[in-house]
Amino acid sequence: MTTTSVIELKRSALANNLDFIRNNIHHRSRISSVVKGNAYGHGIKEFVSMAESEGIDHFSVFSADEAERVFKCKKPETDIMIMGWLEKDQVEWAIENNVEFYVFDLNFVNEIISSSKKVGKAAKVHIELETGMNRTGFKSRSLNQLLGIMKDNRGCFEIKGICTHYAGAESIANYVRIQKQIRTYNRIYRNLVSRGIEAGIRHTACSAAAMNYPGTCMDMVRIGIMQYGLWPSPETFIQYAHKQADKTDPLTRVLRWKSKIMTIKEVKEGEFISYGTNYLAQEDKKTAIIPVGYSSGYSRILSNQGRVLINETFANVIGLVNMNMMIVDVSLIPSVKRGDEVVLIGKQGDLEITVNSFSAMSDTMNYELLVRLPQNIERKIVN
Ligand SMILES: *Cc1c(COP(=O)(O)O)cnc(C)c1O
Secondary structure (H helix, E strand, O other), rough: OOOEEEEEEHHHHHHHHHHHHHHHOOOOOEEEEEEHHHHHHHOHHHHHHHHHHHOOEEEEEEEHHHHHHHHHHHHOOOEEEEEEEEEEHHHHHHHHHEEEEEEEHHHHHHHHHHHHHHHHHEEEEEEEOOOOOHHHHHHHHHHHHHHHHHOOOOHHHEEEEEEEOOOOOHHHHHHHHHHHHHHHHHHHHHHHHHHHOOEEEEEEEEHHHHHHHHHHHOEEEEEEEHHHOOOOOOOHHHHHOOOOOOOOOOOOOOOEEHHHEEEEEEOOOOOOOOOOOOOOOOOOOOEEEOOOHHHHHHHHHHOOOOEEEEEEEEEEEOOOOOOEEEEEEEOOOOOOOOOOOEEEEEEEEEEEEEEHHHHOOOOOOHHHHHHOOOOOOOOEEEE
């Protein structure tokens, strides 16, 4: 069923971004497409099928429920990796279905052993190292304990990889901290290899690390934000563009969010518009009502501040954003009518409402704005 707004996903944009990523990372690194947070709001189902047809064969998610959603729509040969949380029964599901997952804690290891024995199959695990973010992962000492346990339960584990995550590779302010993490990771990895442990593949880089610290690409990169056509930070783009003759942004946004005009209204000078006394018409106004509000992910913070595109012209949001509707000023746009396209994020003609401007207005970062787009909005793949 068509919803009051629709999120379009542009296949050619994804193809362009993946080409760019492939050409700019270490040529032997496999790409794992990160689709946590409902594929950064793009929609797991539609995005996964589109990414697979563009050559992606590895997806990373945060939790088992997300993995299950990818599992339902992926090709049989495509790999899934869970970077975070699984409940006990989900561990069995993962082992059964060859879904790989991070191990980052000794208490979790016992659950894996009992699940593996129950299923009668080895768990495919990635050992996460704590290298300086101080979030999840093993430090050297607990790592030795882990390896001991693994040795005693040999049939229960297949080590697929050794990984870590950097604490802010998108900002040069963290340079010293990231370099230290890279050294720590390499030291522990070399140590494992020298002890004859079959450690699988090395993967540490997110988008920002892959661009800013090419040495972190190793055997696989976990790319989220850039495949969707956005930079992890303005700084990462500037660092890239600095080295290029052509300064235009090589990435293309995959997502476009649009709705339609519900009705047009004339409002007389001196009247208030929307709830309360938030907006006073200081002259006669023509307004358009849009069936999108904060329940659709259009933040209430954008009351009197947001902008949309109608007939290739910017129109301001006036008054408070409601739960299901908002009102925009179309006084200066000729011949607007019910059913006209309204762009909330993305291009219309030559103009664009960028995710970045939208997130700056609503005081969020681009990642947060995208993942807040509700799952129940219809997603549509376009070429
Ligand atoms: C989210 C995430 C990524 C991807 O980050 P981007 O900045 O979107 O590329 C990579 N690794 C881990 C562990 C993550 O949680």
